[in-house]
Amino acid sequence: MKKIPQYVALLAYMVFLAFPLVWLLSTALKTPQEMASLDPTWIPRSPTLANFSDAFSEQDLVGAGLRSLVVALASSALTVAVALPASYALARYQGALKRVALGWVLVSQVFPFILIIIPLFMVLRQLDLVNTLPGLVVVHVTFTLPFALWMLQGYVRSVPRELEEAASVDGATRLRAIVSVVAPLLAPGVVATLLFSFISSWNEFLFALVVLKDPDVMTLPLTLVRFTGPEGVSRLGPLAAASLMATIPSLIFFAIIQRRLRSGLMAGAVKG
Amino acid sequence: MTATATKPAPPARHARGRQRPRQTREMWVLMLPALVPVVLFSVGPLLYGIGLAFTDAEAGRNHETSFVGLENFADLLGDGDFWSSMRIGLIWSVTVTVLQFLASLGLALLLNQKLFLRGLARVLAVVPWAMPPVVIGLMWRLVYHPDAGIVNSTLGTDINWLADFSWALPAIIVMGIWSGMPQTTVVLLAGLQNVPRELYEAGAMDGAGTWRKFWSITLPQLRPIIVTITSLDFVWNVNQFSLVYVLTQGGPGGQTRLPMLFAYEEAFRYGFFGYAAALGVSIVIVVLGLLGVYLWRQLREAS
Structure with missing residues (x-):
């Protein structure tokens, strides 16, 4: 019974955290008639899935989803391909370059996007890559690279150096040791970094807003924002339905890494 | 070897x-x-961007860019919109960072105890993190909607929250706290779990109560983590764009126009690249200055 105040507090937190989510779900299940009524309720009176199909017919969600998928796959693969060798070097070698590189990762977090996106935009315009998906991929790679480097070098450091030394005692070259000993142990870290980069790109809005102007090339977040116009409440249902569907990839990602989150990833990143 | x-x-x-x-x-x-x-x-690009702050670069392709020295910064100092944007930005980032920290610390302390429902609460505490910022913004638009929203019907009010001059900023601050709580909670929880148990046992032997243990053991032990996460939160909040852009686009009448929204408008609506870059540089200077003072004070108190 001593714990009653704590349960009250926990319950209050859960209500605060859950209520917008419940409301989003509730809105997604309501009919247009019910949306128009002046007294909204938590539980839809006649729940419907029509909003989900309407969402597809009102906006090109499939196309936008596919474009988001292509951009996210391309930029996560590129990010990891570029970051992997560098992260190995960062984790295994000492020197001034390492300090500069790690310092850069930290500093890059402080600078506002505007100082990066204006010059990038000017460069992309020179290369005629504005309004194209490759242009957005380039921007996303540069944007995720510092953190991907940081993550991967943490994973490399967790592979004991002794294992590589043992391999070289057995006559393996350094490259052989990396391929046969380090790579298999690094696989979970690479997967985690891939997922992180994928989700960063999938969720990213601002750079897409700057780079993509034409509705035919817009990614999912842009298409979702275009959903709402001057009209009243009638399209809120499909909007809520589309928002829920756009969240699914991120939810899967977090379900996968949920255990690592608590103790591993962030604690390590902060203590680094 | x-x-x-x-x-x-x-x-x-x-x-x-x-x-x-x-x-x-x-x-x-x-x-x-x-x-x-x-x-x-x-x-x-970053160096290029900083360089642009000292030029009159514009979006037009035929515009001849030339070096103008500190002219952009002088213009900023005389620009009323800049000052109101900086004021709103500071209110937003300081309020959100402080309230987010307090709320997350409370939640982390609760989640660190053996309570029924803890598992569910832990999942809930991470969900906002898993959502795309655009979806968070759209979701809160539904929550605050004057007719179809839940806030008005629950409180019995009739306020157009996001279009009201005095309510728009508090409304986006609540959303900011909600969306940033997961990271802060997870980091603080990890910190709590690393506090050596022996310290609490020793404290209990000396007869320290719950509050005493919190002030004398938990807080000092968490200090490095608290300083790190509040600094990060502050930087993230100053640089916030997507959430607020989706929710209010800076309206009504610029009441929620955070510095990043101001910079975006100057650069990509009006095409003043040099001016927006100068704005970015000013924000970096302000952030580094404030963080410097904060970290310096923390270091001094810690030693």
């Missing part, structure tokens, strides 16, 4: 002497593929 232990001394020194340059060369081979894109697309 292996080289010196298995080989006689003189060849070992010889081998090590040769190995160092080879290691350095290997490192360069590995670093270059990553360094070139990082320099080309991250370091380069």
